[in-house]
Amino acid sequence: MSIDHNLYAGGTLDRVSALRKDEDWLAAKLADPRSRLTPVWRNHSLVADPDSDRPRLAEPPVSVLDWAELGAPAPILLGLEGETAWFTLDLSALEQPETLPGLAGQGRFVELRSVGARLPRDQASLAAYARGLAWWHQRHGFCGVCGTPTRSAEAGHVRLCTAPGCGASHFPRTDPAVIMLVTDGERCLLGRQPRFPPGFYSTFAGFVEPGESLEEAVIREVLEETGIRVGDVRYHSSQPWPFPSSLMLGFRTRALSTEIRVAPGEIEEARWFERSWLRANRKSDSFSLPRFDSVSRRLIEDWLAEG
Ligand SMILES: [Zn+2]
Secondary structure, eight states: OOOOOOOOOOOBBBOOOOTTTOHHHHHHHHHTOOOEEOEETTEEEEEEEETTOOOOEEEOOOGGGGGGTTTOOOOOEEEEEEEEEEEEEEEEEOOGGGGGGGTTSEEEEHHHHHGGGGGGGGHHHHHHHHHHHHHHHOSSHHHBTOOOOOEEEEGGTEEEEEOOTTOOOOOOEEEEEEEEEEETEEEEEEOOTTTOOBBBBEEEEOOTTTOOOOOHHHHHHHHHHHHHEEEEEEEEEEEETTTTTTTEEEEEESSOOOOOOTTTOOOOOEEEEEHHHHHHHHSOOOOOOOOSSSSHHHHHHHHTTTT
């Protein structure tokens, strides 16, 4: 098993799930001046020197903000780094949280995708974790069963319906999506969606549906989007992709047929690319591939490195 994690994986926190229900322990950690905070504001993360080569997450103490007075939801426990507890706090209700005492001068709220590849890997993972949880809380204020307001519990890792007759538990959501490189000997299949920039090609991807295995999702997606039948589906690696809530599951698969029939709408074009051509043309004025920090690019690069 490779330990060369994809970006946004590779976090170093102990998630201490068993301690999330311990309210005395949580209260002590929230009051502890050593406990740190990575705040989220409207899906942005607080980053020090975000425009530099070496940005870092701001790490204010959690005790600097009176979250209840600010009208923010309760802090969410992310985990422990040694004895240091890490929390996130959603400050979306505020207009300019960067100017709050305790946060002023610490950094700027930026979109994680603009800075994630330059952050230290463990911090990119921490920010992705915080962003994903904050987004889930924003979108799950009401019970999906009965429509009554929910409340955060277990340090932010569950939301409970407040209706006495319902009481349903709602857990943070992660949507599995498969992403796959289709190969045919010395060729691989890449495609374009209409929204892509000119000359940009990527692997194919799609969400897993209920009642479907990952392998079946790979086979179905490739067939739907390109008309190509595939088999020999092999797992490659995964990537948390909390933009807003996906888990990308990367696969390699071999083509069993080669005639492309693109489904109109979702895919604009699908093409076979020779390995030797791709090696020599990774980027030019008229051709580009996904960013190096994506599992899509890693699938392509690992294949290019073979043979
Ligand atoms: Zn309910």
